[in-house]
Amino acid sequence: MDTAALPTKDRLIRAAAKLFRTHGYHGVGLNDLLSEAAAPKGSLYHHFPNGKADLAIAAATWASDEMLRVIAASFAEAETFEDGATTLCFKLAKLFDLTGQQDGCPIGSTLFEGPGNAGFLEYADRCYSGWIAEVHDHASRFGLDAAEAGRRAEHLFLLIQGGWQLARARRSSDVLRSLPALLEMQPQTTIAPA
Amino acid sequence: MDTAALPTKDRLIRAAAKLFRTHGYHGVGLNDLLSEAAAPKGSLYHHFPNGKADLAIAAATWASDEMLRVIAASFAEAETFEDGATTLCFKLAKLFDLTGQQDGCPIGSTLFEGPGNAGFLEYADRCYSGWIAEVHDHASRFGLDAAEAGRRAEHLFLLIQGGWQLARARRSSDVLRSLPALLEMQPQTTIAPA
Amino acid sequence: MDTAALPTKDRLIRAAAKLFRTHGYHGVGLNDLLSEAAAPKGSLYHHFPNGKADLAIAAATWASDEMLRVIAASFAEAETFEDGATTLCFKLAKLFDLTGQQDGCPIGSTLFEGPGNAGFLEYADRCYSGWIAEVHDHASRFGLDAAEAGRRAEHLFLLIQGGWQLARARRSSDVLRSLPALLEMQPQTTIAPA
Amino acid sequence: MDTAALPTKDRLIRAAAKLFRTHGYHGVGLNDLLSEAAAPKGSLYHHFPNGKADLAIAAATWASDEMLRVIAASFAEAETFEDGATTLCFKLAKLFDLTGQQDGCPIGSTLFEGPGNAGFLEYADRCYSGWIAEVHDHASRFGLDAAEAGRRAEHLFLLIQGGWQLARARRSSDVLRSLPALLEMQPQTTIAPA
DNA sequence: CATGAATGAGCGTTCATTCAT
């Protein structure tokens, strides 16, 4: 993705999304941001009057929307919920590899440590709810009742979050690809007691 | 837990574990650390010659050991794996509430953004492996074969990590208490302790 | 005084006069000025090509003219020089209270610290000379000879300047009301109007 | 006065006193201060934890004490109150010339525009009260009763403040030397009506 | 073993100004 042609504001948002995700809110300086975005110092406050915090919200919004697109694309052509979930996890694994095997959840990295903590957490909650709702919708589309759809959507969300954490520590995307196997709950399977 | 009586080094470690977990590695300044630990200005580099990075490793070590203790205590008196997992999740929920409903994984918060990134991630991996191995051991003790024990241990780990993230965004420990229900994939099967 | 209906340029001048007087030339940013004046961003350099410095001169001019009007009004209906001086001091005390008990000499606050220091000081001198001349004229009108009129005019000027300083520190207008007593050096003498 | 041999903290205080007096609190940047004091950037916050505001208070304190010394020295060898007041005004005129003919009241310039405005004004009031009290003491020593001593002390204070303002605008110390003439209140003098 | 004074690079932010429209 060549960002050089984008307007300054968008270059700032993408630079922020990228850097915050890897180094966390406090781990990224404005100078890092500005040089990554090839933007002059003064323009940050022109586009984001409240500075770094505003930019973090914008970056989180952009990253959250990207995630919604990945979810939608994964389930769009799926024939079962498991299919969609598997595609999603594999897509995320591929993205994890592409971005250097060191990125966690873009929302958490960006918003969990910010200064306007209360507002940041609230906004993270909204993003997460959006993701879960999107998965929920697809689960419903496959015929699951509301309770089961909700349960599965949250389960998948939690596994992905946990997967990001573990993949990051292991510097390996394999854990993300192994998530679907944990999601499959086949009531017909029995495990023999020891 | 009254930390006032502890030696300076331990007070520093606990202060670091507490603050890093909430605000992340870069979100905590040495002044914050020193004043939280009620430690004199110069003592940090006396006890931790490499400074903040050393302290972060020590804090992660301490936090990881605490987690191992919580895991051990949860499974010690359990009659089934599900029992132990449930106890663990409830204990973590309680701790989450006690520490202000804003703390995520103590290892990830402390080590994922550090400067010596490579070494930090490696160390995080070791901590995580230790947690999973501890759960694995208990699963084996309850008669699960190695593959199933590994699968369940990792599943629980991932759910807890995801649970911490979601609980943090929602500022609610409820999600942690709901994790065991997602873990039980074969409700009809009971597993006898070994 | 409702300034909303005034043209932008006048709103800028009054906003500048108000803010410079309280916070000093360097203590007021263009943003403060623009928002106090409810003026659009670009309009400052339209009306004042040399920017802040031009505006400061305009504000000082306006404030100086206001002071001349207050002096004139105070002496206009006076029957003696002391009468006029007393009225003036009481009017200034009232204005001091109305504007928040924190304002000093509008000229000094605006011009003494500016960047084009030489020109600013020269202009301040002209303003001050104007005030003293105005008082001198009234003193002459009451029959004082040139030397005595000059002496009294300067004495009153100095007391008012000192009074503004002390009133500001004490946040009290009382000192301004006490000035006439210091001016009266020959209580037994009455001076007939010319 | 060679300040090079003084400790860093004192060099900072003197640099601040000098620069604030000429350019005002907001007109002086930390870089100006630091280079005038030949001090490294980090040491300012070592000596003055609250930064510029702390330094301003320290500078005002030092300047106020200097003024008290000048007052004391002026009255110490005086034979009458008028003598002392005259010596004081002449000393101040000399200092005015020595420091570039552009300095006003060191307290007002430093404290009237600061950010911690309330505290700054309060402190300025205390300084001014100290000066007035010092003059009052000398007046009493010359046999004036409390009311007259207070009246004369405040009168002299106001004239000096006004004198500083006018001297600054005129870039001339003459006005300071003319103050004693205004202070002389000879009840026996009568002015003939016109 | 333990301390706190000292430091300069870098922080996030605001500044007065320019200029194309």
Next chain:
DNA sequence: AATGAATGAACGCTCATTCAT
């Protein structure tokens, strides 16, 4: 005549670290 987007220098301040004692 009137505007607001854009800018880089400077702002006051905090940082992790060093070192003499």
